[in-house]
Every structure is written in structure tokens, then in C-alpha cells.
Amino acid sequence: MELLFESRTEITKRTGNVEFFQRKPTIYPEPVLEPDSFVDGAGAMCYGTVLRDKGIFRMWYSAWPRDWADGANSGLVGYAESDDGLVWRKPTLGLVDYKGKGKDNNLIDIFGHSFTVFIDPDAPADSRYRATMSIRRKAGYGYYTAHSADGLNWEYDQLAPQWWSVDVITSIYHPDQRRAIVALKFAPKINGRRRRAVWNAELRDGRWSKAHAALSPDDIANADAISRGYRIGDYYGMGMMPAGSGTVGFLWQLRSSNGTHGVNDVTLVYQAGRGQNWEHVPGRPDFISHADPDFGKGTIYTSSCPVTVGDEQWLYFTAYNRTHGWFLHKDKRIAAKRMQTVIDEGLSRIGVARWPKWRLFGFRSDPGGSLTLSLAGIKEPCRLLLNYECEQGGSVRVSLEDVPERAEENSIPLTGSSLDAAATWSDGDVLAPRPEGQSIKATLHMDRASIYAYQILPTE
Numbered sequence: 001m002e003l004l005f006e007s008r009t010e011i012t013k014r015t016g017n018v019e020f021f022q023r024k025p026t027i028y029p030e031p032v033l034e035p036d037s038f039v040d041g042a043g044a045m046c047y048g049t050v051l052r053d054k055g056i057f058r059m060w061y062s063a064w065p066r067d068w069a070d071g072a073n074s075g076l077v078g079y080a081e082s083d084d085g086l087v088w089r090k091p092t093l094g095l096v097d098y099k100g101k102g103k104d105n106n107l108i109d110i111f112g113h114s115f116t117v118f119i120d121p122d123a124p125a126d127s128r129y130r131a132t133m134s135i136r137r138k139a140g141y142g143y144y145t146a147h148s149a150d151g152l153n154w155e156y157d158q159l160a161p162q163w164w165s166v167d168v169i170t171s172i173y174h175p176d177q178r179r180a181i182v183a184l185k186f187a188p189k190i191n192g193r194r195r196r197a198v199w200n201a202e203l204r205d206g207r208w209s210k211a212h213a214a215l216s217p218d219d220i221a222n223a224d225a226i227s228r229g230y231r232i233g234d235y236y237g238m239g240m241m242p243a244g245s246g247t248v249g250f251l252w253q254l255r256s257s258n259g260t261h262g263v264n265d266v267t268l269v270y271q272a273g274r275g276q277n278w279e280h281v282p283g284r285p286d287f288i289s290h291a292d293p294d295f296g297k298g299t300i301y302t303s304s305c306p307v308t309v310g311d312e313q314w315l316y317f318t319a320y321n322r323t324h325g326w327f328l329h330k331d332k333r334i335a336a337k338r339m340q341t342v343i344d345e346g347l348s349r350i351g352v353a354r355w356p357k358w359r360l361f362g363f364r365s366d367p368g369g370s371l372t373l374s375l376a377g378i379k380e381p382c383r384l385l386l387n388y389e390c391e392q393g394g395s396v397r398v399s400l401e402d403v404p405e406r407a408e409e410n411s412i413p414l415t416g417s418s419l420d421a422a423a424t425w426s427d428g429d430v431l432a433p434r435p436e437g438q439s440i441k442a443t444l445h446m447d448r449a450s451i452y453a454y455q456i457l458p459t460e
Contacts, residue, residue, distance in 0.1 A: 001358045001387055001420075001453035002244035005270045007279055008017035010376070016369020022268060022281050024360040025085035025288065025315070031295045031349035033061065033080060033088050039098050040078050041066030041106045042349030045318040046303040047168070048077070049117040051087075057082040058151060059316070060131075063107065065098065066142070066187075071327065071334045073167065075111040075135065079152065084351070085309055093152060110146055110154035113137065114237075117151060118173040118180055123206070123371060125149055130203070132171040132182055135161075136207035143169045143184055145208060151437060154223070163201060163211045168237035168252075170304040176245050177274050179204045183238040183249070184211055196234035196254060202274075208330040215251065215269065215278050223238060224284060225255035225262075232256050236264055239302035239315065244455070247271045249290035250287065250302045250315065260325040260332060263290040264299040266317075271314050277404055281361060293351050298326065298388060308357065311419060315353045321345050357419050358387050367394075371451065372401075375440040380458055381430050384442060387453040390415035394448030400431075408445050420455065430459055 036045045043064035063078035072425040082088040091444040096107035111132025127147035142161025148154045168185040180203035200214040221233030239250035249269040256262025266288040296319025303316040327339040395413035400406035422429045
């Protein structure tokens with residue numbers, strides 16, 4: 001569906017008391033994956049991906065082994081499966097002998113930090129699964145890509161970095177844009193100081209592009225960090241979600257005292273289309289705060305993308321027990337006792353946040369008002385579907401400009417709540433194309449209602 005972000009250009013008019021707002025997800029109260037084996041005993045992090053594939057949930061996650069001691073990023077990639085997305089199993093894959101302890105583990109046969117996976121529908125069978133990751137190796141410390149036929153047995157695309165930078169990278173496939181989108185952490189100089197920022201690249205027609213700047217921390221990011229008792233606001237990474245022609249970003253906001261010690265919270269950003277600017281939700285409220293999960297209140301990282309489960313969307317995330325950089329001294333040397341505490345506790349666990357499909361943000365009337373949408377590109381009979389909810393006694397009615405029989409008084413009121421209800425009038429619910437490709441102007445008359453998204457659906 002097309003999400004109704006405040007700056008979307010098809011919103012041509014707003015009247016009455018209608019305000020843009022953001023929702024918060026529901027956090028499942030328990031972790032769904034714990035550090036409970038030798039290869040992930042120091043931490044299980046969804047610095048990774050969850051996909052629904054061939055009837056099951058599949059998770060690729062960063063495994064921090066029990067003998068982790070040097071403070072460096074782990075490059076071990078664990079794999080788990082689930083039938084319902086809540087109860088997970090770690091199958092014995094027999095692919096990797098970790099430090100001579102045998103292959104009785106769930107590690108896949110590739111090494112890479114921040115390993116994220118997407119399915120490429122345009123790729124040959126041996127590259128159906130594609131991955132991006134960060135690796136420190138002789139060929140260069142940077143971001144690499146890989147491919148696989150089954151998601152378990154992998155080959156690097158090349159032995160040199162695809163992009164030169166460090167640490168955090170996520171990637172998704174966007175079906176409406178027919179491309180993969182990559183979000184990479186870069187550290188450009190901003191006002192004379194190295195800052196963490198998010199850059200973007202893409203995969204189109206089998207070719208990876210160069211990376212370009214996308215989201216850089218600004219004075220508002222710093223002011224937000226200062227208001228919370230920190231000094232610096234950086235952008236640590238970003239998960240993403242295709243949403244109609246646009247993309248939602250789950251931006252990891254690092255608020256720190258010195259660039260290392262602090263917390264990560266998640267806020268929402270939105271890109272209306274390929275090549276357009278990323279925009280923050282006004283006020284930049286937290287979508288997931290580091291303090292939200294009861295099982296880890298130190299810091300938050302999201303998986304690369306949500307999955308759809310019934311009438312909900314689920315976003316898996318990492319919850320740290322301790323704050324970012326807790327086991328490091330201010331000069332970034334390891335504090336041995338704190339390091340051992342982190343290993344004994346398990347650095348992190350994986351949880352899941354849930355919300356009704358497409359209901360991340362929208363417009364709310366209190367009590368009444370309207371939104372007018374200019375719907376372009378309609379070339380065949382179709383229906384206008386709305387994702388909305390109403391208070392008791394509230395409603396949404398729809399009128400079409402210059403169509404007398406589709407006036408507000410002829411609209412059948414939408415009440416209650418629906419993820420995809422068709423706008424309907426006394427003469428039916430089908431929208432006919434306008435002459436010469438003109439836009440259809442639909443006004444949504446809201447009475448104690450919230451509208452989140454819409455879809456133009458051909459009748460056949």
C-alpha cells in the first residue's frame with residue numbers, strides 16, 4: 001500500500017483538525033532467540049535478516065562465540081528456522097568447524113559481520129539469495145556481496161570490497177522499484193568531525209551501484225541527544241521496508257557521550273520514491289526505544305526488513321543488556337572485567353516488534369477534517385482501498401471531484417477498522433479512468449478517524 005506520509009505530493013489539500021502522527025509497535029515480552037550455544041554464547045544479534053520463504057521463517061543472525069575476547073566484531077553467521085516466528089530452532093548444518101570443536105552447530109559457510117540477505121527474483125537460480133556484509137581481510141576492510149542458491153552455502157561475488165567503509169550494512173529487495181536497496185554506514189567529516197552517517201547503493205539489472213550520501217546527522221540529531229543527557233547524535237545503520245512506491249527506513253540513532261558510549265534508539269524515516277530525499281517523521285519520536293524491551297534495555301538494532309504475518313508486520317531486533325561500548329574504556333581499550341560480564345550475561349538477545357499492516361504513521365482527525373488526494377496514472381477501472389480506523393461513532397466518507405453521483409452524501413460511510421476497505425458509493429465502488437489521463441481527485445472526509453494508507457487496485 002501507499003503510506004500517507006505528510007510530504008507526499010498527491011496530498012493536495014488538508015482541512016479541519018487533521019494531524020499527522022506516528023504509532024508505536026507492540027514489543028513481544030520475551031526474546032525469541034537467545035545466546036545458548038558455544039558459537040553464539042556471548043550474544044545473538046539480528047544484525048541480520050528474517051525472511052518468510054517456502055512456508056517457514058528463516059533467520060540469518062550475527063553469532064558472538066563464547067570465546068569472544070578481543071572486542072572485535074564477530075563475523076560468524078548463525079542460522080535459525082521457525083514455523084510461527086516466535087519459537088525458533090537452530091538446525092545443525094554441519095558446514096563450519098569452529099576452532100576445531102566440530103561441525104555440530106548452526107553456522108553457515110560464510111564469514112561476514114552485519115550479514116543481511118534478500119531474495120532476488122531476477123537472478124539465476126545459483127544467485128537467488130544475495131547478501132551484503134562487512135569484512136576485515138587482506139583485500140581490504142569494507143563491504144562485500146555474496147550469492148547462494150539455498151541461503152546456506154555461499155560464494156563471495158568478488159574478493160575485494162564492493163564499497164570501502166566499515167561495520168554496518170543492510171539490504172532489501174523492493175518489488176515495486178525492481179531493485180535492491182543497500183544502506184551502508186559511512187563516516188564522512190561533518191563540521192570538521194567524523195560522524196556516522198547512512199549512505200545508499202542499489203542493485204539493478206545485476207549490477208551494484210556506487211554508494212552516495214543519504215542521511216547525515218544534523219543539529220537536530222545533536223540537540224535530541226543532548227536533551228537525553230548525551231552529547232552527540234549519529235546514525236548507526238538502518239533497516240528498510242518497501243511500501244508501495246516508497247520505502248520506510250528504521251533509522252538507528254546512536255546517542256552518545258563521546259561517540260562510543262551511549263544508546264541506540266530507532267526512529268522512522270521515509271523516501272517517497274527512488275532517488276528522492278529521505279525525510280524524518282516530524283519531531284523524530286522514537287519508534288523503538290532502547291528502554292522498551294524488558295529483556296535488554298541497553299541499545300537496539302533492527303533486522304534488515306520486517307516480515308508480514310497475517311494482518312501484522314513484524315520487525316525483529318537486537319536488544320543489548322548493556323549500553324553501546326559498555327565494555328570499553330574511554331580510550332577504547334577493553335575493560336577486562338566488564339568484558340567478562342558481557343560474555344557471561346550474553347551481550348544481546350533477539351526480540352520482535354509488531355504492528356497492524358502498514359500502520360506506522362498517518363493522519364488523524366479530532367473530531368473532523370479532510371484530506372484530498374490527487375490520484376494520477378489511473379488507466380483502467382479500479383477500486384480505492386483505504387487502511388483506516390475510527391473511534392466509536394466515527395466514519396470516513398469519500399467524494400470525487402466533478403462526479404456528482406460520487407458526492408460526500410452518496411458515500412457509504414466506512415466505520416470501525418479495516419486494513420483494505422473499498423471506498424463505496426450508492427452506485428458502487430468502481431472508479432472509471434478520467435478523460436485524457438486526468439487525475440482523479442478524491443477527498444477523504446474524516447470524523448474521529450485515522451487513515452494510514454491507500455491502494456489503487458484494478459478490478460481485474
